Amino acid sequence: MQTQFKNSFYEVQKFRQAWIWILMISLGLMTIGLFGYGCYKQIILGEKFGNHPMTDTGLMIAFALVVVVISFLFFLLVFAKLTTQIDNRGINYKFYPFHHRFHSIGWDVVDHCNVVAYQPVKEFGGWGFRYFKNKRAYNVAGDKGLQLILKNGKKLLIGTQKGSELSSFLNQIRK
Template structure:
């Protein structure tokens, strides 16, 4: 019965303003090219592709790429005895971290670019990280592998939930 109790739940999305400027700026180039070449009848670029190829590129880069980044999310759930992480679309099923494998954990403020090379699922010299935005999280230390950082917009609540989940297991 206690397996269904959720002590903490968070779903994060990419919120970085600069990321959306880049994504939407790139999508706008494909939209402009499509409108100019297919609808207005001009030639887009020095070596234009066919209208069909441009329509495919518009679908992939002008619609698909922004939609992909909009739908991408990191779900974190803390339950008694475990943490479930799911970074959609890369994890079909949640990655389950049994808390009996966690030696210690701490709430941290980190440098996403300097420590892990950015946001997302990242590997660095300091271990692995799952993060979407911000610079706060909880770092898990294991008995037999490198540390794992879980980024959170509410790191104190995540820390307290992990503490309680470890006691309840």
């Protein structure tokens, strides 16, 4: 009986954690509601809003900016995704909308790689795209990732929700 091996690893991850959505929607609605109430009170009712009120124009501009920023952040969460493709040539990753094409790392520049458990908040300050001097991380959720140490000394961590599958795949292509 012949054993059939997979010749590539593929994963797409999105921000789907309930706590992120609850936090985003709650803060967004509270902020928009507060500025909306301020506009209503000051512009419609003619009562000053706050101890040091803005001008009506300033309040409308602030309200519009709040709506634009919160809409942008919501859009970012909806459409952001981390795509990872690994094969015998190397690692390809794309963190849309920050990357519009894949970034490739050939195996010839990788000194060491391993699937690791890590602490996203403690080690990287959270999830998303994180960049430090010689250390980068792309992670969307969880606490598992592909840790790459490149021959130039730089480190890259690419998060994964398929740690066991990725580890098995790496063992398979190293043979």
